[in-house]
Amino acid sequence: MLIVMRPDATAQDIERVNDEIRRRGWQPHAIPGGTRTAVGITGNPGAVEPEPFRVLPGVADAVAISQPFKLVSREVKPDDTQLRIGDLTIGGSAFHVIAGPCSVESREQILSTAHAVKKAGATMLRGGAFKPRTSPYEFQGLKGDGLALLAEARQETGLLVTTEVKDTATLQAVADTTDILQIGARNMQNFSLLEAVGDLRKPVMLKRGMSATIKELLMAAEYIVARGNTQVILCERGIRTFETMTRNTLDLNAVPMLKALSHLPVFVDPSHGIGVRKAVPAMMRAATAVGADGIIVEVHPDPPRAKSDGAQSLDFSEFEKSMNEVRAIAQAMGREVVRLG
Structure with a gap:
């Protein structure tokens, strides 16, 4: 009701x-x-x-509200939600690009990446400090040291920071550092974590689970909003299908559907969406054209030597070239790719 x-x-x-x-x-x-x-x-x-x-x-x-996801439904709020994060506005005519490595690996790596992505036009820096990995033997992140390096990169460049929160035990440490809490695909239905970030008054980027339906993504967002945190960004990052030539299948159908069903901003992760480095720029262009409010892209100074997700990370020159293409498409769509001064 x-x-x-x-x-x-x-x-x-x-x-x-x-x-x-x-x-x-x-x-x-x-x-x-x-x-x-x-x-x-x-x-x-x-x-x-x-x-x-x-x-x-x-x-x-x-x-009466017909959808089970009540508070995130466009029936409840017909006009688009715009989030104010620092000096930036997410949503409306603004288009934002978040870029950076999958994992924070060293001070030199994260600072050089932060300067490069800012120069190319990103407004926010991504980088994992606590990394949930499929294998327990893979690089799990620098943890607290990684958070400190992200904070240093923000101080040096002015970029806002987003990093993944892995569990409730490390939530407060991450929340004290980051500007946007990122809920990864594996945690989309970690309801204890969703409720915990809902109790915080901090922006959250909620990624779609690899086998989740659009409805399930919106219901996960409902968990956060129902606890009082209305600062939620939905993120399409590809779903698992029968296709084996790509890491995932980037479901760009989800963007207009989410826009029709919900008032929340929608981002796209083309890096995880396809998982193939040479194809990521095409997916960046497609995500822009289909009406997303922004994209989150993996960028690394030396992708072949990255400790995680190097196969889907762009190097600095590739990212800069792709940003020029994204700007042209956004302009044709009546959007402005925001950049820091």
Whole structure:
């Protein structure tokens, strides 16, 4: 159920609605819009009778929500959500590029990459400090030292930082350093972790699980938003199919579908999406053309010697060339590739 307030509704009117929802044992969620506020209801075991809410002062209507993902649904919030992170706005006409290595490997590696991707036009730096890997014998990241190096790179370049949070045990350490918490594909349905990041008031990039449906991705986002954290970015990063020539199948169908179903910003990860270095630039162009709000790309100073994901990482010259192509496509789409001054 969504309680739609009139444009002239007062703060007291909204609180009266909240009190009535709480009185029934449910949870209210205020959803500010362009001209008026709506209040979503969660925790109800079944259908909600609309009339008791329609008669309250300041209420324009009470309408049922057809989707199981309530708070992230475009039914609840018709206008796009735009996130303010530092001095940057995610969403709207802005198009952002996040770039950097799969893993932070050394001070020289991360600082040189940060300067290179900023020069090419990225606004944010990615780099893993705590790395969940398929094999326990593979490089697991520099952990706390990696976080310190990311912080140094941000201080030196002005780039915002995103890094993956692996579990609830290391969440606070990551949250203290990063500007965007990244939930990786393997953790998309780690509900304890989703609830924990939902309790933080920090932007989250939620990656689609490798075998997850679009609905399951949106339900995972609902876990975060239902806990009060509305700063969520959805990320399509490829799904596992029968195809073996690529690492994954980049489901660009998901972008317009997510845009139609949800008000949240949508990014694409072309590196994981295809997993083949020479094909990543084409997927960067495609993601831009299909209407994503940004892309997150793996870039490394020496991909063949990378400790993780070198086969899908661009070197500096390849990334710079691809950024020029992305800018041209974004301009044709009426978008601006934001860059730092």
